[in-house]
Amino acid sequence: MMKIGLYFGTFNPIHIGHLIIANHMVEYSDLDEIWMVVTPHNPFKKKSSLLENHHRFEMVYRATENYVKIKPSDIEFKLPQPNYTVYTLANITELHPDKEFCLIMGEDNLKSLHKWKNYETILEHHHIYVYPRIAEGTVDHQFKNHSKIHKVDAPIVQISSTMIRKGIKNQKNIQPLLPKEVWEYADEMNFYKK
Incomplete structure (x- = not known):
């Protein structure tokens, strides 16, 4: 059975850090693929700074196009909002009973x-x-x-x-932090400039 790691995020925007972690997880664990699940709205975050769902999905699509084992997923766009991970997992497992789904999260989560x-x-x-993160606090026993x-x-x-x-808003050059395709799309669409 194929083992899929679900990497959730608003990806607003997706950056090279996300890809470094996703690629490391799929190459150095027993996961067969990573699905980057673009979340429409995290119940713990303000929604005002979020780009439209389709724009964030497009950036994830462009960022992962050349990675055979990393795929974009818009599964949560079709679920009632606000949504919770437990519901997404139930839904995706029902849609793909031939696959085993695992969660990917930072130590802070x-x-x-x-x-x-x-x-x-x-x-x-x-x-x-x-995956490790520099964060305060301790993991529950x-x-x-x-x-x-x-x-x-x-x-x-x-x-x-x-x-x-x-950085974009303050007219800094953040190009090295984004996949080329994401930088070009964000720049062309004038994202985050105001």
């Missing part, structure tokens, strides 16, 4: 996993692959040696979409 809606159900049915949580020794990437948006 693992620290708040106990606050997620129905996190026990997620852990009961899915493995979680964790119940997740430290959990059989379904796997730490992957991926590079620590200190690039954020927020930093990129601010």
Whole structure:
């Protein structure tokens, strides 16, 4: 059975840090593919700075086009909002019963996993692959040696979409932080300039 890692994010915009992590996860773990799941709206974030769903999906599509094992996914666009990961996992598993779905998350998200809606159900049915992040706080003891949580020794990437948006707004050259296709699309569409 094919093992798919689901990497969720608003990808506003997708940057090289996202691709470094996704590529590392698919090359250095037992995952067969990574699906970059573009989230329409994270219940924990303000929506005002988000580009339209189709623009963010287009950037993810362009960024991953040349990666055989990394695919864009708009699965959450079709689900009622606000949406929660547990519902997406149930939906995607129903749509693709021939595949095993796992979650990819940063260590910072693992620290708040106990606050997620129905996190026990997620852990009961899915493995979680964790990449390191520099973050404050500690991981809840119940997740430290959990059989379904796997730490992957991926590079620590200190690039954020927020930093990129601010850089563009302040007319800084952030081109090296974005895949070429994403930079060209964002520049052509005048994204984040105001």
